[in-house]
Amino acid sequence: MTTKLEDILKAGSLEEILGTALPYPKEIELKGKITKDVVKELSKIKNEPEWMLRHRLKSLELFEKLPMPRWIVGIEELDLENLVLYSKPEVGEVRGWDDLPESIRRIYERLSIPEIEKKFLSGLTAVFDSESVYSNLKREFEEKGIIMLPMEEAVRKYPDLVKKYFGKIFPAGEHKFSALHHALWSGGVFVYVPKNVKITFPIEAFFVIGSAMEGQFEHTLLVADENSYIHFIEGCSAPMYKGFSFHDGMVEIYAHKNAIVKFTTIQNWSRNVINFNNKRAIVEENAYVEWIEGSIGSKITYTYPSSVLKGEGARTTQYVVSLSNGPYLKDTGAKTFHLAPNTSSKIVSKSISANGGINIYRGLVRVIKGAKNSTSTVSCDSLILDEKSKAYTYPHNQSDEPSANLIHEATTGKLSQDKLFYLSSRGIREEEAKSLIVLGFISEILEGLPFEYVEVLKRVIELEFSEVGGVG
Amino acid sequence: MYMLIIENLKVKVEDKDILKRVNLKVGDGELHVIMGPNGSGKSTLALTIAGHPKYNIVEGRMIFEGEDITSLKPEERAKRGIFISFQHPVEIEGVKILLFLQRVLKNLKGIDEVKAYELIFGAIKELGIDESMLQRQLNVGFSGGERKKLEMLQAYLVKPKLLILDEPDSGVDVDSLKVIAGIINRLHKKGTSILLITHYGRILEYLKPQVVHVIKEGKLVASGGIELVNLIEERGFSALEEVVS
Numbered sequence A: 001m002t003t004k005l006e007d008i009l010k011a012g013s014l015e016e017i018l019g020t021a022l023p024y025p026k027e028i029e030l031k032g033k034i035t036k037d038v039v040k041e042l043s044k045i046k047n048e049p050e051w052m053l054r055h056r057l058k059s060l061e062l063f064e065k066l067p068m069p070r071w072i073v074g075i076e077e078l079d080l081e082n083l084v085l086y087s088k089p090e091v092g093e094v095r096g097w098d099d100l101p102e103s104i105r106r107i108y109e110r111l112s113i114p115e116i117e118k119k120f121l122s123g124l125t126a127v128f129d130s131e132s133v134y135s136n137l138k139r140e141f142e143e144k145g146i147i148m149l150p151m152e153e154a155v156r157k158y159p160d161l162v163k164k165y166f167g168k169i170f171p172a173g174e175h176k177f178s179a180l181h182h183a184l185w186s187g188g189v190f191v192y193v194p195k196n197v198k199i200t201f202p203i204e205a206f207f208v209i210g211s212a213m214e215g216q217f218e219h220t221l222l223v224a225d226e227n228s229y230i231h232f233i234e235g236c237s238a239p240m241y242k243g244f245s246f247h248d249g250m251v252e253i254y255a256h257k258n259a260i261v262k263f264t265t266i267q268n269w270s271r272n273v274i275n276f277n278n279k280r281a282i283v284e285e286n287a288y289v290e291w292i293e294g295s296i297g298s299k300i301t302y303t304y305p306s307s308v309l310k311g312e313g314a315r316t317t318q319y320v321v322s323l324s325n326g327p328y329l330k331d332t333g334a335k336t337f338h339l340a341p342n343t344s345s346k347i348v349s350k351s352i353s354a355n356g357g358i359n360i361y362r363g364l365v366r367v368i369k370g371a372k373n374s375t376s377t378v379s380c381d382s383l384i385l386d387e388k389s390k391a392y393t394y395p396h397n398q399s400d401e402p403s404a405n406l407i408h409e410a411t412t413g414k415l416s417q418d419k420l421f422y423l424s425s426r427g428i429r430e431e432e433a434k435s436l437i438v439l440g441f442i443s444e445i446l447e448g449l450p451f452e453y454v455e456v457l458k459r460v461i462e463l464e465f466s467e468v469g470g471v472g
Numbered sequence B: 001m002y003m004l005i006i007e008n009l010k011v012k013v014e015d016k017d018i019l020k021r022v023n024l025k026v027g028d029g030e031l032h033v034i035m036g037p038n039g040s041g042k043s044t045l046a047l048t049i050a051g052h053p054k055y056n057i058v059e060g061r062m063i064f065e066g067e068d069i070t071s072l073k074p075e076e077r078a079k080r081g082i083f084i085s086f087q088h089p090v091e092i093e094g095v096k097i098l099l100f101l102q103r104v105l106k107n108l109k110g111i112d113e114v115k116a117y118e119l120i121f122g123a124i125k126e127l128g129i130d131e132s133m134l135q136r137q138l139n140v141g142f143s144g145g146e147r148k149k150l151e152m153l154q155a156y157l158v159k160p161k162l163l164i165l166d167e168p169d170s171g172v173d174v175d176s177l178k179v180i181a182g183i184i185n186r187l188h189k190k191g192t193s194i195l196l197i198t199h200y201g202r203i204l205e206y207l208k209p210q211v212v213h214v215i216k217e218g219k220l221v222a223s224g225g226i227e228l229v230n231l232i233e234e235r236g237f238s239a240l241e242e243v244v245s
Helices: A005-010 A014-018 A036-045 A050-065 A102-110 A112-119 A139-143 A150-156 A159-165 A176-184 A417-424 A430-441 A451-464 B042-050 B073-082 B095-107 B114-125 B131-135 B142-159 B174-190 B202-206 B227-235 B239-244
Strands: A026-031 A085-091 A124-129 A130-139 A148-152 A189-193 A205-206 A217-226 A229-237 A243-255 A262-268 A274-281 A289-295 A300-303 A305-311 A315-325 A329-337 A343-354 A359-369 A375-384 A389-400 A406-413 B004-014 B018-028 B033-036 B056-064 B080-083 B162-166 B193-198 B209-217 B220-223
Touching: A005 A159, A014 B095, A036 A050, A036 A085, A036 A176, A050 A176, A139 B202, A148 A150, A150 A159, A150 A189, A159 A217, A176 A243, A176 A274, A189 A229, A217 A262, A243 A262, A243 A289, A262 A274, A262 A300, A262 A375, A262 A451, A274 A289, A274 A315, A289 A300, A289 A329, A305 A315, A315 A329, A315 A359, A315 A451, A329 A343, A343 A359, A343 A389, A343 A430, A359 A375, A375 A389, A375 A430, A389 A406, A417 A430, A417 B073, A430 A451, A451 B095, B004 B042, B004 B193, B018 B042, B018 B056, B018 B193, B018 B220, B033 B042, B033 B227, B042 B056, B042 B073, B042 B080, B042 B162, B042 B193, B073 B080, B073 B095, B080 B142, B095 B142, B114 B131, B114 B142, B114 B174, B142 B174, B162 B174, B174 B202, B193 B202, B202 B220, B209 B227, B220 B227, B227 B239
Parallel strands: A124 A205, A189 A217, A205 A229, A217 A243, A229 A262, A243 A274, A262 A289, A274 A300, A274 A305, A289 A315, A300 A329, A305 A329, A315 A343, A329 A359, A343 A375, A359 A389, A375 A406, B033 B193, B033 B209, B080 B162, B162 B193
Antiparallel strands: A026 A085, A124 A130, A148 A189, B004 B018, B004 B056, B209 B220
């Protein structure tokens, strides 16, 4: 029985739809201290080539050596050694929803993922716990030479192609959690778009964490060859658990000359997930990468999509929307590195803090000497809905190129009584007025999204401020 | 039958007494004008009737169509048929006017989106308002005249039982003033009771009020016909002291 999108949205929140955890049989579970043996075991289960095992072991070594980042809060709540590091649901990967066991299929159906795929996606990969359980690319795109495969399968089938990019865009040694990710990565998707191929409809990946005390380390690698186009959307969700779950995912993007890549994330993890994201794109000559990072759920989120503008004329736009409604923290931002002349970047951050929520914007724009005539515009807007909530902004601009032009603007707005009264005098109740104001505040970003996603996002935000949803 | 009865209304803002025992009765379909100098409590009266939480009612009550509305929420008053046109309508970023108007009609009148769409375009045409306004964001970057016209468009669409106009003529050029007065007259003819607050009396050249009240220092000090307007225009608000005494 498929739930309608409508019912799902009415249900209150994504957590509520997913409800409490459904038990499902697990085939293999790796637990305990992160040792070489654990990593070897993981690699063996995955039947990986030798080079990947070496990559994992090297990353583990780095993880042990690297210090805990000083700016991190909340991680102490997480006992890394007691997390389930790898959890493989008892199912092989399938190409049709009907082939999935009912216990897992039901979770996706509650989110109406099969329905959305049918309607408007070019392809879809679903990751459950640590493994991809569903992967499907519409035939017309397969025929054009597009590759979309679960990461593990890509490692085996296209070793040369994967090896060329994997861990080269976001190296393991960057910080402690990127090292941990590279040691333990599992699941995720590999996408390759050949030269001159343009994928008309978005491709989506959907990630679900199925159990408490679990770590998810999915790795997504997206390579857009010259003059290609792709829009990739990832959605994240998890049902409610008593314990914490840890998400330490990674996205690596390589946009070759003249390619256009749009990467959209809509994250609505349940409120006990500690979400750590590592996202980076390398942008070649005249290519364009657009990040949309929408953080709604999770207890704590750290995410800073980064663009490395490597080729002349490379461009990027980074939209960051963060909602902290309740006792949650979003530490988000964007990073851009201008390494070549005539590169341009635009960062738009919009944060909304309500009911004691905290938002932190942390951004970096770095222009190296020689990146002549590069331009960067950063705008950070914070909307604070009540006295209990907070927003902080830590932008950092560093330019060694005199001809570069960097602009930074920041505004902080409070919800005024007069705005609320204006709307209430038009029959709009306070909760409805708040969601209207919030949606208006982020309208610039919503305009860039496919219609269906805007509708879903609108409902999610309306629910956040309704009596039933969010913290209520 | 009275549309609105205000009895002994005392209103404080923070610790300051603004309204001191105001009594007022507006009959069904009547047009009342309230005039008064700056700081006399005109806007306070308008916003108190509409239910602004900043205005604290210390004493007295308000009866709308026989029902005590003194402690009702603003949205409840609006649903019962009270509509306020603001002196300073706020800007709300990112909210498209067309969608906003559809929502207002749904909330206040239970009109579905499609029907609302027809009504909105019909009204725009009828009132001679530029259609491109519908695609703009609510009051964002609007001139004084544009803001007031949008308020009037909303009032015209909602067709309230009681329309409170808080200085619809301030910050408006002559052409806009005529459009605004035209809409007020149309609503009045259709049976809407109107309470119009003004400082200048400029707009009264185009309207025919039944009753004119004068407010000073939080009290209604005089009520009468249109002749009060002429008196004030000729001799200023101070002339009223003589009338009252």
